[in-house]
Amino acid sequence: MLLANAGVNVRVIERLPTVGGRCSAIREQGYRFDLGPTFFLYPRVLERLYKMLGRDLHQEVPMVRLDPQYRVMFGDSGGDLLCSPDIDTMAAQVAKLNPEDGKNVGRFIAENRIKLERFRPSLESPFLSWRDLISWDLIKLLPLLRPWKSVDGELSRYFQDPRTRLAFSFQAKYLGMSPFNCPSLFTILSYLEYDFGVWHPIGGCNAISEGMARTATEVGATFNMGEAVTEVLFEGRKAVGVRTDRGETYMADAVVINADFAQTMKKLVPDRLRKRWTDKKLAGKRYSCSTFMMYLGIEGRYDNLHHHTIYTSNDYIGNLADIETNHRLSDDPSFYVQNPGVTDDTLAPKGHSTLYVLSPVCNQQTSLDWKSLAPAYRDKLFQSLKKVGIDDLEKRVRYEKIVTPDDWENNYEVYRGATFNLAHNLGQMLHLRPRNRFEDLGNVYLVGGGTHPGSGLPVIYESARITTRLLLQDFGLDAAWLGVPGAKDETAPVTANS
Numbered sequence: 001m002l003l004a005n006a007g008v009n010v011r012v013i014e015r016l017p018t019v020g021g022r023c024s025a026i027r028e029q030g031y032r033f034d035l036g037p038t039f040f041l042y043p044r045v046l047e048r049l050y051k052m053l054g055r056d057l058h059q060e061v062p063m064v065r066l067d068p069q070y071r072v073m074f075g076d077s078g079g080d081l082l083c084s085p086d087i088d089t090m091a092a093q094v095a096k097l098n099p100e101d102g103k104n105v106g107r108f109i110a111e112n113r114i115k116l117e118r119f120r121p122s123l124e125s126p127f128l129s130w131r132d133l134i135s136w137d138l139i140k141l142l143p144l145l146r147p148w149k150s151v152d153g154e155l156s157r158y159f160q161d162p163r164t165r166l167a168f169s170f171q172a173k174y175l176g177m178s179p180f181n182c183p184s185l186f187t188i189l190s191y192l193e194y195d196f197g198v199w200h201p202i203g204g205c206n207a208i209s210e211g212m213a214r215t216a217t218e219v220g221a222t223f224n225m226g227e228a229v230t231e232v233l234f235e236g237r238k239a240v241g242v243r244t245d246r247g248e249t250y251m252a253d254a255v256v257i258n259a260d261f262a263q264t265m266k267k268l269v270p271d272r273l274r275k276r277w278t279d280k281k282l283a284g285k286r287y288s289c290s291t292f293m294m295y296l297g298i299e300g301r302y303d304n305l306h307h308h309t310i311y312t313s314n315d316y317i318g319n320l321a322d323i324e325t326n327h328r329l330s331d332d333p334s335f336y337v338q339n340p341g342v343t344d345d346t347l348a349p350k351g352h353s354t355l356y357v358l359s360p361v362c363n364q365q366t367s368l369d370w371k372s373l374a375p376a377y378r379d380k381l382f383q384s385l386k387k388v389g390i391d392d393l394e395k396r397v398r399y400e401k402i403v404t405p406d407d408w409e410n411n412y413e414v415y416r417g418a419t420f421n422l423a424h425n426l427g428q429m430l431h432l433r434p435r436n437r438f439e440d441l442g443n444v445y446l447v448g449g450g451t452h453p454g455s456g457l458p459v460i461y462e463s464a465r466i467t468t469r470l471l472l473q474d475f476g477l478d479a480a481w482l483g484v485p486g487a488k489d490e491t492a493p494v495t496a497n498s
């Protein structure tokens with residue numbers, strides 16, 4: 001969208017018949033599901049990109065802000081929290097679990113607001129070498145970022161009740177990490193929800209991908225759908241084009257890779273051409289968790305179930321250890337269920353609705369045999385859903401699709417089925433992540449969750465801006481319209497009631 005708007009001749013080559021990748025739609029029997037993302041957060045990034053194109057995101061993709069944002073249930077007997085973006089309401093909810101903690105909600109929000117504002121320039125700039133770390137003046141930010149702490153450790157400065165810490169830290173899921181290992185910087189994720197909202201685009205998050213494809217076409221990009229790149233073509237170590245499974249060759253001055261980073265390197269770029277990101281190095285990196293997914297078309301609707309419900313295992317810590325280190329399935333898994341029909345009636349035929357169930361599980365580093373494991377895990381989740389009030393599911397399901405970590409790897413080309421990409425530990429962030437102007441190859445640029453700044457929708461849209469700016473500058477084209485990193489955000493702030 002951005003490159004085409006700059007007058008560049010852009011051809012998008014996409015192996016699937018639908019746009020959006022992880023953020024695409026499943027459309028079956030009149031039901032429409034998001035394949036992946038269901039929380040649209042921090043719309044400012046995309047609002048800004050649309051504004052640069054002279055358009056209004058909210059006109060192109062209508063969306064609603066949720067209140068309550070979601071319900072978090074703590075095991076089957078630990079109570080719950082109904083999380084509201086209204087800080088007084090939220091403080092009152094938190095105070096029910098621990099009165100002292102309730103008083104600290106406002107302080108948590110205020111301090112994280114400052115943290116985001118100070119860190120934002122680094123999220124908006126390319127990190128092309130370790131020198132950028134120094135020019136960014138990391139040292140000054142250390143007391144604020146406290147990199148030696150985890151998200152959970154940082155939250156204990158505000159909240160004593162582990163349930164409240166959980167409600168402000170499960171968002172590490174967006175990065176596919178445990179709040180006990182995830183760097184403390186990422187408390188900004190839950191903060192973002194409160195200041196900027198949890199949004200539901202009408203039609204689902206996939207409507208954003210579809211809207212962007214529409215806009216990209218209008219500004220001149222061409223889409224080759226259902227055509228897979230089988231090889232990146234090189235002269236020496238400079239990319240000169242791609243070959244596809246239709247036997248076509250497309251020559252190009254630059255190749256922008258959005259496909260999963262590790263998978264693409266392994267499959268499409270010869271190992272001998274890579275210095276920093278060889279197959280061996282890729283195998284030794286840390287990757288996010290994976291997810292077991294169920295997409296269910298339902299007769300009727302569960303009106304007593306909120307739009308988003310997060311159920312955390314009775315043994316939350318044990319469940320995280322099973323995902324991150326033990327690489328096995330838990331007896332009482334955590335899961336998340338989305339019941340979007342309570343907000344959006346465009347997703348199912350009349351009298352029907354959809355449920356989306358996600359359970360975080362280990363990635364395929366240890367190659368679990370999902371063909372044999374999936375049926376039992378599906379039955380376990382059907383049982384578990386009773387804990388959130390869904391007790392007659394079997395007889396109401398009219399459509400059912402399951403996606404396992406094995407499917408993420410083999411049907412969606414995601415390395416090890418690690419749905420949230422390379423993990424976001426400090427050793428794999430900033431200049432240590434694969435760079436937007438890819439350091440191993442000439443004329444190759446990266447965009448998406450595998451490069452800087454990282455995984456998650458707002459962040460991958462920011463990566464698009466960083467990468468476009470670099471590419472335009474490298475080719476002597478005007479990049480000024482893409483704005484200056486860290487410049488004051490000129491988009492109107494979104495209030496809790498908007």
Ligand SMILES: Cc1cc2nc3c(=O)[nH]c(=O)nc-3n(C[C@H](O)[C@H](O)[C@H](O)COP(=O)(O)OP(=O)(O)OC[C@H]3O[C@@H](n4cnc5c(N)ncnc54)[C@H](O)[C@@H]3O)c2cc1C
Pocket residue numbers: 013014015016019020021022023035036037038039040041174227228229230258259260291358412413419420447448449450455456457458460
């Ligand atoms: C289950 C799940 C839930 C999530 N929930 C959230 C959420 O609530 N909020 C949030 O912000 N983020 C969420 N995320 C993360 C978010 O979806 C990702 O960060 C983001 O969509 C990744 O985008 P990407 O462009 O990096 O990769 P992708 O979306 O995977 O795009 C890569 C594209 O490349 C294509 N491709 C691959 N190989 C080839 C080839 N050889 N030739 C041509 N095309 C190819 C793929 O088909 C795909 O379309 C979730 C992710 C998952 C999986």
